[in-house]
Every structure is written in C-alpha cells, then in structure tokens.
Amino acid sequence: MVAARITVNGKDTPISPAAPHTTVLDFLRERGLTGTKEGCAEGECGACSVLVARPGVDKPTDWVAVNACLVPVAALDGQEIITSEGLATAGEPGKPPTLHPVQEEMAVRGGSQCGYCTPGFVCSMAAEYYRPDRCAHPDPADGADPADSAGAEHGPNGFDLHALSGNLCRCTGYRPIRDAVFAVGTPTDEDPLAQRREQSPPAPVATAYTRDDAAFLRKSTLTETLQLLRERPDAVVVAGSTDWGVEVNIRSRRADCVVAVDRLPELRELRVESDSIEIGAALTLTEIERRLDGRVPLLAELFPQFASRLIRNGATLGGNLGTGSPIGDSPPVLLALEASVVLADADGEREVPLADYFTGYRQSVRRPGELIRAVRVPLPLSPVVAFHKIAKRRFDDISSVAVAFALDVEDGIVRTARIGLGGVAATPIRSLATEAALEGRPWAAETVEAAAQVLRGEGTPMNDHRASAEYRSAMLGQSLLKLYARTTEAVSS
C-alpha cells in the first residue's frame, strides 16, 4: 500500500507524520495553511470549512464544503481539497493576489469585519458557487405572502442561504454576506475549479494509516470491511466523522482502530423499487436530498432542518441511526415512514423495522461487527406529512423535541397514522397511543384535540438547557394542532 497522500490546493502532500486522529484542520495549520481556523472544534461554526472533490450528482465531480475540524486527514487519502488560500490566484511577487469571485464580493461589500470566520465562509460560498444545479429562483412576487420566506433564502442567482447555515459570524449581522452571495455570478469556462467538475472525482483509496499503535483503515469493498469488523469488533466505524470528530475534539476520545465506510459502493446506492426506496447508509444527506429531489416529501422537510449543509455534506443516515441518539433528527421521520434498517455482517444480511431497532439509550439490536448497509422506506407514502423540529434556532440547532407525522386521510377519516417522536425518551419512539387515538376517526378538531392530549402525555421529556419538560410536552400536542390547522387552512384557501 502506498503512503497516504492528499492534494491540497493542487499540491501533492504526504499525510505523515500526522496521527490517525489528526483532523484536516490541524493538518493544514501545521503545514502553514493557517487560513483555515478553529472556532468551535465541533462542526458548529464553519470557520474551518474547506472544499473537497467528491463524486458529483449532476457532474462527474462536485466541490463539497465540509468541516475540516471533524474529518481525520487520513480519511482523505488520495483526495483533493481546496482552502481559502487556494481559491485566490497568487499574484506576481509583491503584488496582491487575484481574488476568487466569492472572495471579491465578500471583500468589497464589507462581508468581513474581524475576518476570522471569513475563510470558512468563503469556502462554503465557493461550494455553492460551483453547485451545478444552482439555478435562478425568482424573487417572491410583490404581494406574495412574505411570511413564506423561501424566496428570501434564495438569491436571484439561485444561491441557497442554507449553504451558509453552518457558518457563524459574530461581527457583521450577516446582511453584507447575504448581499455578497446574492451578487456572485456563474463560473467562467476558464475557471479551473469549474473545469475540474467535468473530470472524474478522485477514486477512493484503500488506506491503512497507522502510527503509534493507532490505525485509520479503509477497505475497498463491503466484504473486506465486514471481515475487518469481525476481526476488530472494537473498531469505531465512521462515514463523515461528524459525530466521531466531536468525540475526538471535545471529549478527547482516541480509538485504536477507526474504519471508514463512506466510500463503499455497496453503501452508496439509492434504488427506487415499486414497493420501496432503498437508501444506502453511506450516502450523505446532501446526496440523498439531491437525488430524491422531493420524491419523499417528509424527508424533504427533514433535510433543511438537519444540522447544517456542512454537516449534511458528511453526515449519513447510517451514522445518525448508528449513534442511536434519542435526539437525532432522522429517526422520528424514518419511524413515521415505517422504515426498516438493513444490517449486514460477514455472514449475511437481515432487515429490522426501525421501530424494533432501538433498545435503550444509544443502544440498538445492531451486533458487534454488524454494519448498517441501507435504510428501506416502504411505498406508497402517506400523503399528509409534517416534520416539526422544536429548537431555539431555525438553522443548525439540536431539537428539544421532534415530531414526524405521516397520515392517510380518506373521505375525512384518518385511515392510518404514523407518528415518530424524538427527545421524549431514551430512544426515538413511535407514538402508538396517539396513532390509535386518530385512526378510524374523522380528521376533525374534536379528534385532533383529543389525540393532542394523548400526544402530550407521551414519554418522559426532561428539563435541560434546551427546554423545560413542560414545554417539551406542550410542543408534542401543539405539533398535531399545527398540522391540523395547516391542512384545514389549505382546504379553506
């Protein structure tokens, strides 16, 4: 196996002597590329955002922005990244550099004050600048209800502000940054990064990066990976490393063996069958969102509310279910969709309904050596859906409670109701009692009030820094009332 290497701003660079747990951020800074900053070390502030060349959705290669503070550099063996330093074109000695179009707009519009978050903003902006399906969204028409601010979240140039949902600025108040991103044009044909999109992405590279008894391992196939996990059941499995990176940075955890699964082809398929949709466990949430393109409306509601774009560019459904947090955002939605989990080990596969998957706080039926290969969503889908995430902040926050609904209402009668809840118990749960209180009854205020009362009593929500238990319980019921109001308002208008 050849020594691990990474291409940084076009320059081939050995990864050694970094430790297996060394993040891309620390790796860059130790090599003098100090434009990439640490603001929080947990993927919340985006000061460390860099661009990674990844398999594209619409073109061979996409430039994707990720949090360099979370990703171990060994995970990018054989890959290409661009930092803020690499976006500008160096000038003659003594002359200023030629700025990249997003850098130019940020600079001239007052988009930087202290400047510390700026390189990260610039990288997140550049990724959106190069997004092939960025197309013009018209401004909301005059007289349109401005409460529907979807328009305000897209620029006339198609720039989606959600691309910056994982970047924090403490100085500007964001207005000049919004002006800057809504002003950028489209890449020219000569733009080398635009051209790079037309070429194949860097291939995944089998990696065995070891140092001082710690190892970062990546196999080429699922079979090899499952064999490895059988031999090393203690291994930490990572895809985007968005959860493990926090453990390493904030809780100083170190693993003897980390195994990467994010490039395994068997975990990266998305198959639409007549009776189900199978979503590979290692597809990133961004890839799923773009490839499903609204085909599963409840998932489409989930994605913009799931962490930030920077996180979604690395995070996977396999990871979100694998960590098994009671406040993960995807389980309530997948529970409402009656999804199941396809588990694989060296002996074969089994499929477990998600409702049976969680067994306790961060515990599941998944056995040592077993890997989540895919998530299967049965078809047809229930037509009345909603995902209500209760949090302090609209972009990139952790829920106090989350409620997902998938209802079939036929002739005014609730035929089926599936309700997934997060944040009310040690695991994500289905609200079976509320479902029972709805099913077979008219979709009417009386039913809904009664069912909301049942829903309020679900689980044992706790008091913490995010919300009081009383508020959490209240919000369970309110979410059903809100869904009902929305459906009746839609009918009346």
Next chain:
Amino acid sequence: MSHLSDRPEKPVVGVSMPHESAVLHVTGAALYTDDLVHRTKDVLHAYPVQVMKAHGRITALRTEPALAVPGVVRVLTGADVPGVNDAGMKHDEPLFPDEVMFHGHAVAWVLGETLEAARLGAAAVEVELDEQPSLILLRDAIAAGSFHGARPVMLTGDVDAGFADSAHVFTGEFQFSDQEHFYLETHAALAHVDEGEQVFVQSSTQHPSETQEIVAHVLGLHSHEVTVQCLRMGGGFGGKEMQPHGFAAVAALGAKLTGRPVRLRLNRTQDLTMSGKRHGFHAQWKIGFDSEGRIQALDATLTADGGWSLDLSEPVVARALCHIDNTYWIPNARITGRIAKTNKVSNTAFRGFGGPQGMLVIEDIMGRCAPLLGLDPMELRERNFYRQGQSTPYGQPVVQPERISAVWEQVKDNAGIADRKREIAAFNAAHPNTKRALAITGLKFGISFNLTAFNQGGALVLIYKDGSVLINHGGTEMGQGLHTKMLQVAATTLGIPLHKVRLAPTRTDKVPNTSATAASAGADLNGAAVKNACEQLRERLLQVAATQLGSNASDVRIVEGVARTLGSDKKLAWDDLVRTAYFQRVQLSAAGFYRTEGLHWDAKTFKGSPFKYFAHGAAAAEVEVDGFTGAYRIRRVDIVHDVGDSLSPMIDIGQVEGGFVQGAGWLTLEDMRWDASDGPNRGRLLTQAASTYKLPSFSEMPEEFNVTLLEHATEEGAVYGSKAVGEPPLMLAFSVREALRQAAAAFGPSGVGVELASPATPEAVYWAIQTARRGDASLNGHARNGSATNGHAGNGPVDGAVRTDAEALNGA
C-alpha cells in the same frame, strides 16, 4: 466649527471603503495570534489544569504524575511566580489560586512539546480539594447577602415626593441573562524571551498596555522589559479587555522559565468555562407615572452577577446606573447598584458595558406598563423623551435632546409605521395562530470612559524619505474597522492618498500607557491622537513647501498628495516635498496625543458630566410569532443611527448591523445555563459549546434590514465631526424584544401587560402567549400597585435536575 471636527478639502474620511484587511481576510492570509505558532520554532504548548468543582480549598497539588507523561516539559504552579501572583487590577485574581472559586478554575498549567502531551499531562495532575459551599445563581447570592465591591447610589430630586405625586405606581422585578462574547477567535498568547531577557508577548488583547503591566508584575519586571503586540483579534466585544492578561502572563512565565517560546490558546470549551461574560442582572423597581404617563419617580436596585472576582464589575455597574434613564427624563430617582459575588467566572466588559443592562430595565418597564396605562408603547416612550434644559439623574445636561426625536421621527418615516400598523392589525385579525407586531425603541448612550483618566490616546507617525507614511496608535483592531478609520484620518490630515499610508501592528513599545480599545472610544481617542501627530508633521512640511513655492506657510494646502499655494500655479508633489524636508533636516516623525476635554466625574457622589457626548439611534422591528410554538422571525428592521459625520460609512453601517444582531442574540436566543443543582456538577456551565450556546445565524437575520446614518450630524467634540459607534447599536435590539412582547400580547385581550423573560427564546415567548391568552385579569391587577415577577422563565424548572445528554446533532 471646532478645529477637531473641521474637515479639509477632499477628505479621505467619509469615503465608504471596505475593511483595510479585507483582502487578507478573504484569502486567509490575515494572521491572528495563534497562526504565528506555525511560524515559530521549538514552541511549547500550555494546557490548563481545571478543577471541576464550584468552590473549595486546595489541600494538595501533585504535579509529578504529569512530569511522567512523555513530552511534558514543566508544570507551572504558584511557586514558580517570581513577582506578584495576580492577574487582575484589583488584586483579587490569583493567577495560580489556592482556592478554587468556580467550576473549571485553572490552578496550574502544563507545558508540553505537543498540545496532546500537555493535555495528557494536565489530566495527570492530581488536585485534592476541601470542598466549600457555593453560590451559583444570582438570586441565591442576593438572598445570602453575598456582595463585593462598591455599592453606588445615584440620587436626584425627591423620590418620595415623586411617588406621592404619581397617579400610577407600579412595582416589579426582572432578572435577565448573561451573555457569552463568543468572539470566533478564542483567547491566545505566544510569548518568547530574547537574548537580552526582554519579554515579547503576542496577545489577542484589547488592552496591550494592561496586558504588559500584568505580565511585568507577575514576572517581577518593569514595564520596559515587557513588550506586548496585538496583530489583530478575531473579535473582542469587551471579552479581551481584562481577560487576556492572565493567559499572557502564563505564557510569559513559561517562556521565562524554559527559555522557549510558549503558546497558550484556549479551545472553545476552555474559553467558555474560564472567561467572563456579560453580567446578568437582577432589578427590583418601583416607578410612578402621572396621569399623562410621564415618569415622576423611579426607585430601583440593580444587582449585577459579578462572578468570583471584581474584574470590571464596578465600572459596569456604574455605567448601568448611568443608562437606566435611556432617552427618558426621570425627575426623581434613587438607583442603587450592587455586585453579587458568585462561584462563577468573573463577569467582565461586553459591548455596552452595563449600559444595555441599565437600559433594558427601563425599556422593560415601559413595555410592561404601557398597556396598564392604556397607552400605546410608542406613545408612552415619546411622552417621556428628554427636553431641552433637562439633565440626567447623575447631573449631566442632555444638550442635544432633539437628536432623540430626530432619529425617532426619521425611523418612523423610513419604516412607514402608520401604514404598517394598519397592515399588521389586518393580518392579526385574519390569523388566529400567527401574530405580528412592530415596536420602536430609541437609545442614548454616553461616550467616554466613566473614569476620566482613561480618556487619553497616543500615536506615533513616521514619514520616510520616499514619502511613505507609517502610523502607530494605541488602539487595537478586533474587526470594528479602527485601523481603516485611522488610515483615513492620517491621509486626510496629511492631505495624501490613502495608499501612501500604512499601519503598523499595535505594540506597547511604540505608544505607551494606552487605554483599552473599549467604551466605543477607539476612534475618538486614537483618531484625535493620529490627527494631532499628523498636524505637527504637516505644519513642518508646510514651512518647507512655502519656501519651495515662494509663499507663506499659511497659504499652502496639501491636497491629494500635492502642495499648492493660493494664487499660484506652482505645485510640489508630496514625495518631493518629503525628500526636500529630509535634506533640510526637518524631523519627519511625531508623537501625537489627545485628552478629552470637559469631563468630570465624582464616583462617590455619583455626580458629574462623565461623557463627552451622547450617541443616538432608533430602531423599528417587526416580528411574526407562531402561536403554536412561540417560534418567531424578524421580518423587517429599520434603523436610523447617529454616528455624527461618519469617518467611514461602510464600516459604521457594519457596526450598526452587527451590534443590532448581537443585541438581538442576547435578548432572544443566547441562553446561558448553569448547573445549580446539588449534584456532582454543581456550578458547571451547561452551555459550554457552540452546539448548546446558540449564536444568531443566518436564520435570525432580519429578512429586510435597512440601516440609515443620520445626516448633517456633525459632532463638534470629536475627530472630524464623527461619533463613536462600537457599542450603541447593540441596544437598538430592544425593539425586537418589545415587538415580541406585543406580538405575544396580540394573542390575548388588549390592555394586558405581558411579561417576557430575557432571553425571549421561543419557549419564553410561548409561555408569554399562554399568559396573554388567559387574558389574565388577576395578573393584570396584580401588576398594578402590586408586584409582578418576570424572570428568566426557563430557569424555573430547569435549574434543578439536569441530566447531561450526549449531543446528537450529527451523523457519523
């Protein structure tokens, strides 16, 4: 027009331009203190030994296990301090304490060859503690009578007579939250000692001179043996006014003892758990209005949560008292200030420095009382504005009261208030589950340090033979654009193009004895000092030019780099003029100085005129609230702000917008929580990460955001007619809070006073809506001549049992 405010022909000040480092920012080339580590050889890394208990005496500190960790070089403890073991100006902040005073207090520092080695070393240090009882919550400290520092009383008029004359008297209580600075760059220092034992510390500090002073006294050195430099900061907001000193001193001590460069950079968790915040306050008040709604008397006690040491709590409380009037005339007042001593980090300066806390109290009172008085809140506020001839409760005449109404009226026009109020009423009538509201608040903020001595600034301006100019001044750059303004001031005074002027990093060996870059006064003090230095140089060069041009110096003007004399075509280019001056042996460097005139302050009687002038502004904010959840959006904000004649409009607008959003964060979203349970983590900051302490992001930005600078606003008393801008706009965010209060009230019957916790999180707004919906007549009656409590609503059930849950925002 005064000499100080007078602008010459074709000034460079007033030109809108981006930050002077903008290109360096966007390319990542701009260097911050910790970036220098990677350009420095043989650096040692410092890591704190934090004790995770709220209070206790150290009975044993064993460092040997740390020294056994590979890569650990040394452990710094109190025994290593050659000078004074104290990091504060009040001598109540031991750098290496014998007593743990808050959860996370650092008691020793480990130096390692790598950060990882230092971290493992710190984990190996053994500390034994004799645990002591602790006070965590402000209300518990008040109940226990735990106070420290001054207890000022501000008195004016006859309070008892004022209440006797009042038609309406209300009392209330209000506790509101602290706020984390969350500068994106955490505290950092890099120290080394040169061959002559000169200590050089690069520090992310707003106050290099005080950092120098503390480093010197910790090391037992004189100030001339220590140099402190600040290249720039990745945000400061007051959090780096006092707090960097100890960290710089630890790095310097390590460098002194090992002979190697020492780097100290706090990670975010350490920064959040070890450094001070904006003071949360408790206020107990009684207010009297006449039958027209005019304030007759105010009696209030403001208690700041000072944390474990005094730090800047005394001046913060002084400024809070000096701003409880905001824009309103209070003829009779008795305002008491206190500082609670709690087992938490030592709270410190934060943009506004107590001013926002004082003003929040009166704006909360106005918002709560308006419905009880049967007045529109806008009307109630207008009726109480200062008029000509009136003075503040501390005795300073309000000489430009017309500015209060000028910005107010203009913002009403800009925002189209009358039409929009109708639209909002129509919207609310049609939407039972969603309500909108629009509120206007204004501000008056005193500019100058309360302590008169701090109101001085210095500069050193150098002109080289080739005509290039290098300026040094005592102010630090933290993103506020001070350096941009100083370049503009120098180019304006000298009459040369901006590209001729360069600015050197802030260093204590260029300009001594500087004041903190704080109190919004950076541009006022340093700008006037730069201008003074440049004027000295210009006078000398005019003499040289006059000789060359054959005229009198008083007839020569230097404009855009060319000297000309009146009534003549002759001209002399700047570079030639400078070269000529050099050969004539004219001194081409000058030290500039400025002291703000006309200030006086008696801290004992709490009387005087501590402020050179007042900054003004007004904001109109419209919000939309979801009745199901309490979630809300800021739909539109209009601001008119008075920056005098702007030195640099793009910079000033950036300060206004950024300050506003930061203020909105404090008042709505940013929710600091401490473990006040009796469990093992008592005293722990629960929101010690970006995942749990949420700053405003794009989703909190006003959807429509219009900022206008007041025109024809020359301030006679400041450099080139400008006014300070750093802090005041933060207080424009009261408009958001008041709009939320009104929107919550719109869910219920009219005439009900709505109490709203601060921060007004969606949960807090939800509870306010629930109360309003009940139309609670009992509450209403209770508030009238009774008492009303609105606290940190969320705190009620939360303070007790807290279960730590793992964060699970992210996938794997």
